[in-house]
Amino acid sequence: MTDISSVRGAVDGDIMWRHLEEFAKYQKEAGTLGELESLRYCEDVMRSYGYRTELLSHEAYISLPKPGASVKVGGVEVGAITHSFSRSAPAGGLKGKVVDVGKGMPDDYKGKDVRGKIVLMDGIANPVVTMIACRMGAIGQIHVSPSEQRHEMCISPVWGSPDDRKAKNLPTSVVCTVRESDGAKLREELAKNGAADGVLVADVDTGWRPTPILVADMSSSAGGDEEPFVFYTGHHDTWYYGVMDNGGANATMIEVARIAALHRDQWKRALRVVFWSGHSQGRYSSSSWYADHNWEELQRRALVHVNVDSTGGKNNTVVADTAAAAELRGLASEAIREVSGQTFGNARMARAGDQSFWGMGVPAIFGNMSTHPVDAAPAANGPVAMFRPGKSGGFGTGWWWHTPDDLIEQMDSDILVRDTQIYMHTVWRLLTDAALPLDYAEHGRYLLEELASLQTAVGARFDLSELQRRAEKLVALASALPPDADPVLVNGILFKVSRALVPVDYTDCDAFDHDPALPMRAYPSLQGVRDLPTLPTGSDEEKFMTTRLVRARNRVAVALAAACAALEEGLAELKKGKSQ
Structure with missing residues (x-):
């Protein structure tokens, strides 16, 4: 049996960097030609390693924000971005009185009637605060970024493409985000008279469109058509070029698949590697579609879901705050300790990522792997983190997350190798342990x-x-x-x-x-x-x-x-x- 340290040591940063250089050529929004061309590169590479590949296409409800959004409050007008699943503004812009609601949580609305009005709030746009504002009757939302970066977000609370019942839960307001400094200008204007008229300009292309999924399979040497498999996945669609999110993860997926294939004779079960679309602009539309259309097979054969997201970013020194199901804590702890020397914080898997397979009983491990340390937050991801720091001091990825600046210069080859070695350790044990490491x-x-x-x-x-x-x-x-x-x-x-x-x-x-x-x-x-x-x-x-x-x-x-x-x-x- 090949020693696990040997397969970890086989992770090659130069090979992964060449993958990143390829991913850096394409903008990969869901359902676009750039995404498909980049995914075909992944297919060619996986085939060269001996995997059987299938490039699927399915219709998904995708929402692509268009450029040119703006926000005007009183006499102050600033540039903005709109968001995936925002409503488009009518011709001439959405007009209404502006009401400041602080952080946009329920208590912030007490004593304020925002029906038919535009709300101004602090923080990154997200499904929770968007849903609250819509339920309060707001027709528009202005989110003030906690930094000078404006981060693209999907604000739908509906997991996957909506059915006829869930479509009514899609956002009903026009949603924009402005820079922190521009938000201060808007608030200053609003404070002059205690009230002001606002105008939101936003255009979003939302509708059904074909999107791709790449499936790559390899059975063990002794396996058959019904052999159980380790389910190893990550999204391929991105915001802009998305070299960290999710190019780094795709490089990690391909490299682990390459090394594992060299030792197929030692596998006890099969490996299925899947590259999703619709993560960023479809709220996990591909993974949910795949679950819906392959439910019985996945329930019968999928053993553990290993998910990969945003590996290799600069300054992402903390790995201990990644997540795992309780029964996989031992494996997560071992992989993180052996590769990084850090102590796994036992974080629970979040209701996020492409975790569309819990209903059929598939336990999951990992997602976002590495983060900045909290003491680096002012210069890194402190301004963009939606949640509190993790138990081990991690505080999100870099400031370039979900922006046009997510480019190859934001990547660190050594960190990419370390993150990939953690995945290599994990997938190797899941493939080769005689008894699955489920506790x-x-x-x-x-x-x-x-x-x-x-x-x-x-x-x-x-x-x-x-x-x-x-x-x-x-x-x-x-x-x-x-x-x-x-x-x-x-x-x-x-x-x-x-x-x-x-x-x-x-x-x-x-x-x-x-x-x-x-x-x-x-x-x-x-x-x-x-x-x-x-x-x-x-x-x-x-x-x-x-x-x-x-x-x-x-x-x-x-x-x-x-x-x-x-x-x-x-x-x-x-x-x-x-x-x-």
Whole structure:
């Protein structure tokens, strides 16, 4: 067996840099010719490494912002950008009174009637604040960037192309972003009289268009058509040239695939590498389409989803704040420690990226890999981070993120090699370990922590003790799996457990649907227990909420029962096999 340090050491920065030079030639917005030509380069390379490739095309609901947006408040007019899934302004611009709503969160609207008005708010445009503004009745939004960079964003809360029911959840207002200094000018003008008229000019091309997906497959030497596979993916579409986001990731994907293919004889399972479109301008339209149209095959064969995003950016020294499912924490921790010496912060997978496969029970690891340290934030990504710093001090990628400046000069070959080595370590173990490195005892411990937090929050008003008992049983049973057990039997057990637990850990909807592209906590269907203590005892609202929570508790209880049953049956079979 090839030593894992050898395959990590085989990562070649010069080869990846040549890929970056190719990606730097194309603007790759979803459904454009530049994206398709760049993707054909990826196809040629993957074929040269021995992969079977298929270039798919499907219709997706894509939204491409056009240049030339502007914002006028009173007598001050400044340049702006509009956003993916903003409404286009009418001829002559969208006109309305401007109201300052601070950060644009619900409390910021108290005492303010914004119906039929334009709201001015701080921060990067995103689905959460856009949705709040639309629900408050605002017809327009002006977002003031926290820096002099204006960052392209997709503001739709709908995951993937909308169906007839979800189309009504698309943004209903015109949305623009201005620079920090221009925002100060607008606020100064607004403060002169306490009110001002505003005009938003914005044009967005939104509609159905063909978009590509590149699928590259390689089976193990002994594998057949139905061989289970490691699912290794990243998006190819970009904002502008997108050399870091997501050219770096595509280079990482190709390099890991190259090295892995050299040692195919050591694989225990297949590898499927997929390059998505529609990530940036379609809110994950390709990965959700692929899930919808390959549901049964993926549910039957996909083992772990490894996602790659934004590797190799300059000054991205922190890798410890990347994310993994609880059952993959051990693998993530090992890969990060062995390559970088950093300690994985156990971050949970976020409701973001192309994570369209939780409903079918596929556990996931990684996404955005490397970030700037928080102490470099003023010169790096502090101004553009939408969330608080990670536990390990990471604070987003560079200031060029989602701007025309995401060019090859923002890349660092040494950081790209380090990030790729982490992926190489991870994919190699997933391909070659006899028993998959899935730790459901760790998942059970993580669930027990969440249940304890929920029970503390709700007190005596809702009982989670049965879920706690079943989670404790999960820990005991998963811990009892012998390390020297038949890996074929162990993998069968782990597969059944993942199909039971992943959907309730990461989804709140039907397994065949997709939840909104909004933040979600662990075991989301249970999170309503945190709100129960705020409702008057005996009220209709309390009883409505309790009805929902009983159903959610049943959903989780049945999933835990199925996971425990799979473990009990598997342990009995292992014991029987050992005694024979």
